[in-house]
Amino acid sequence: MLFTPRRIGSVTIPNRTVFLAHETGFAEDGLPTERDAAYYAARARGGVGLIVGPSSMLVHPSASNPMYASGYDPDVIPRLKMIADAVHEHGTKVFAQLQHTGGEDTGEHAMRETWAPSAVPSEFGYEMPKRMEREDIEEVKLGFAKTAEHVKQGNLDGLELKAGHDGILRQFLSPKYNTRDDDYGGSIDNRVRLVNEVVEAIRDRVGEEFPVGIRLTLDEMEEGGYDYDYAVEVIRRLHPSLDFIDSDIATISKLHITDAPMHAPLGYTSEYYGAAREEVDIPVIAAGRINDLTKANDVLEEGRADFVGMCRQLIADADTVRKVRRGADEEVTHCIACNQNCLGGIHTNGHVGCIQTPRSGRETRIPHIEDREPASTPRDVLVVGGGPAGLSFAVTAADLGHQVTIRERETELGGQSNIATRVDSRQEFGDAVRNLKNQLGNRDVTVETDTEVVPEDVDPNAWDDVIVAIGASESQPDLQGPDVHRSWDVLQGEAVGGSVIVFDNNKHAAGVGVAEYLAADHDVTFVTTSYHPGDQLEGTNVPPFMETLYEHDVDIETHATVIGFEDNTAQLLNVYSEDVDTVSADSLVVAERREARTGLAGALEEQGFAAGSVHRIGDCVAPRLIDKAIYDGEMLARELST
Incomplete structure (x- = not known):
């Protein structure tokens, strides 16, 4: 079923895969950029059926956040057209996500108070929000309507309202965050009122045929918050013109549940979206650590959802759908839920990315490997070390036409990741190496394990380049002794x-x-x-x-x-x-801390290798995280092919 079309409202989605909404960090001055367009286009080229993005387009200045596009600003329209054109070129549909962050944000950027249904602080933040007055509520409704109109004028195919792990719409639904005693609080009917009035205001602007859905948290998982049974009552009261439900769980204060790391099993939220599917006749989008399309298809076949949402998987490998569709399953780079460069990248690099995929989030700077011409002069290259850096280099260099030999002193390839995976909860970390080894197996690369490389054994006349990727060692502690x-x-x-x-x-x-x-x-x-x-x-x-x-x-x-x-x-x-x-x-x-193994490269240079033909990558340059090792390897392979 995964590759069959399915309608959402009036729009036919070409297959059942959805790239879920998330921050990218590419917005500038409150507007999407060419980097957004290139990022989404890469996933459309990769075969996904529907993209939900731009994510969290803000509907009102009271929800100011520099990471999100200001959807209420008319200047957003040409930027949305740019994204729509880039995505539609590949036959993929694209919906924007609309949000007001409410009390789960700070007023630091706009230097103003935050708005919320009640003066109840979020567990995520520290500010006490302002209880919204009736005129504030009317402004927010108008903001949603204007932003929806901009989305339609921007040639996107639909929109999603965010009442998920963050956002004011969920806060109005919540008995914990909504303690009002007027028409917008006190009962489920009243707490749902704002969501439904927002839908009505949007319908007045975009009509009945434009797809409008909702991303809904199905269990807040907070003390005093609502549970799944309450969410069911919300679902039963949602506006009948809504076209789909996108599943979510927890709140932003429980981001380790919403975007669970590898401690959580694959498909860990299935009981929630599966139960929600039984309550409605509109499509439900599954979400929650789905990184294998065979299991994704099982979700559909078993009737637990109508679409399968993937976020981190398609950050890790934009071509996942296209690869599986053509039978190249072993080429897929599976997400390992380390969260280092997707969630973590927003804060460390300023943009989304993936430790396994240097191109992810850098689409405007790093071309797709399929768009690169093979090296005009193939080189014979020796890679010393079969850890992430060496494997990354070998896979990319082989793709670009070089003859590559890997020599690894241990019995198994993998380097330091083989140590990390001795911890039960970190075993999935080894999939980063497993992904590279799978890809290596599909390429003509010579692999020699149990092979210690000493400088005297490396003939300068046999190799055009030697890549030293021997990693690092754990430093000796200052304290010494038998225990x-x-x-x-x-x-x-x-x-x-x-x-x-x-x-x-x-x-x-x-x-x-x-x-x-x-x-x-x-x-x-x-x-x-x-x-x-x-x-x-x-x-x-x-x-x-x-x-x-x-x-x-x-x-x-x-x-x-x-x-x-x-x-x-x-x-x-x-x-x-x-x-x-x-x-x-x-x-x-x-x-x-760790110490770089630096001796081999220097010794090889003294063996008579030509200047610039001995290269160090990864931790033997300086001990860092795995993303830098993989990046070093791929980028050097690209550089040697220019």
Whole structure:
């Protein structure tokens, strides 16, 4: 069923796949940009049936946010036409998403108060919003109507109202955030009133034939918020002219549930959209960690939804639908839900992206590999190291016509990811390497494992280029002794005592990962100088780790560093008060920073290789996160092919 057409209102969607709405970070001065158009066009080219974007187009200045387009501004119309033209060129349909952020935003950008149904602060924010007066409500309704008119004038095919994990429409529906006692509060009928009046105001502007749907949170998952049974009553009261329901769960304060990291299983929200489908006769869009189109098709065949929504999967691989449709399933780069460059990228890079796919979010700068001419002069290239950087280089270089040989000293390809995946909740992280290995298997690349490369064995006359991608090692901790261990050594089987102190000098996944690994059958004390464990992790990854640590009764000591460990006793220095305390344990495990393995590249250069023919990529340049390693590899392969 996945590749069959289906109507939403008056519009026929060519297949059942939907690219769900999300921030891109590309807006400038409140307007979508060419980067938005290129980003959406890439997914349309990749075969998706419907794109919901631009996301969260704001309907009123009281919801000012620089990351979102100002849909109420008439200047948005030509930008929407640009997006519509780019998407329609590939036969895909595109709906805009309309939103007012309400009390789940701050007034920092516009330097004004935020609006909400009641003066009830969001768990996500810290500001007390203004309780909306009747004239405010009328302004917001008018803003939705004007923005909808702009969407239609911009040649988009429909629109979606956001009453999802954030947004004022959901706040009006919620008994927690809507404590009004007038016509807009006090009962379900009154709380639904604004949504339905917004629909009516929109219909007055765009007519009955223009598709209008709603993204609806089916369970707020907050103390005092509404549950699924309440959501059903909302659904039964929604305006009859709505054309579809796009499923959502939780609120923005529970983003680790809404956009769950790899701790959550694939398809973890199916009970919600499946139950909603039984309540309505209009299409329902499934959502929630769907990254496999075979399982997506099962959702449709079993009648749990009419469309399958994917967000992070199509960020990871814009060509997912096209690849599967032509039978190239092994070419798909599957999302691993690390959230590092999609959600995290918005805050670190200023735009959406994917750790596995350098082109994602950089479509205007990095051309599609299929649009590149093969290298005019193919090169014989030796890649030393079969981790993410080396594999990324090899796949791209092979696509561009080079002859590539990989030599890896370990039995398995994968590099440091093979260590990370020893932690149960991080096993899916290995799919980043598995995706590359699958793609490597479809290319004519020679792979030699169990092969240690020493400079003397590499003949400068045999290779045009040598790519050194040998990664990094975990640094030795300052503290030494027979009962002091590095986290990598422990994850690879080094024995420790029954009671363990984990000192996190890494601050990312290494410390919390080894603590989780040990907590199942050891007494663990976690020590960090930070305010909480894993404070450099992308935010949605922290709550699941914290839940696991507390579930296993791990003692957590924050604001502390270990200054000594002797006779099974650690001295802990509070970095603020400078008080010293002691904790007893059999072993100390230190999650340290990493050191680049730099020696091989220099030694090869001394072997007589031509200047510029020895290249370092990934962690042996400087230890960083996996996205930089994959980026280094692909970009060097492209550079050598110019």
